[in-house]
Amino acid sequence: MARRWPEWVYDEGEEPDPRFTLANERTLLAALRTALAFMAAGVALHIATASTGERIWSYVAMGVVVVGLLQAGAAFPRWARSERALRTGQPLPAASSAFILVIGLVVAGIAVLVGLAIA
Structure with missing residues (x-):
């Protein structure tokens, strides 16, 4: 059988039912889409509120991007x-x-x- 990466995942056990492994892959892709959506929302929030001059919106936007990064980092x-x-x-x-x-x-x-309450 061909070697697959990462080896520590595939180096023991038996090949599972393809339906389960494909479902696991779909879950990974969904988590990555969610992470990307959070990062895009953070960028959009920053762009939409940049003209207000209020720093709070930049911090909120950065926080949303960080949540996306954490989600992406946890997915794999x-x-x-x-x-x-x-x-x-x-x-x-x-x-x-x-x-x-x-x-x-x-x-x-x-x-x-x-x-919104402060603005």
């Missing part, structure tokens, strides 16, 4: 841990990146509400 390790679990028959790992998204959305939403 989660895919790898899930793929490894599928191959070895272990339980799937917890969805820890969901916590990042929930906290990020709540903090960004509160910041926008406060910013």
Whole structure:
């Protein structure tokens, strides 16, 4: 069989049902789309509020971009841990990146509400 990367994911266990491994890949792609959407929203917020001259909007925009970066950074390790679990028959790992998204959305939403109340 051809060598696949990363080897530590594929070096033990058996080949899982393709439906499960493809579902895991779709989950990775969805997480990356979500991360990209957060980063794009942060850039859009910065552009839309740049003319106000209020620094709070820049901080909110940066925070939204950071949430996107954290989500992107968490996506691949989660895919790898899930793929490894599928191959070895272990339980799937917890969805820890969901916590990042929930906290990020709540903090960004509160910041926008406060910013709108101040403006």
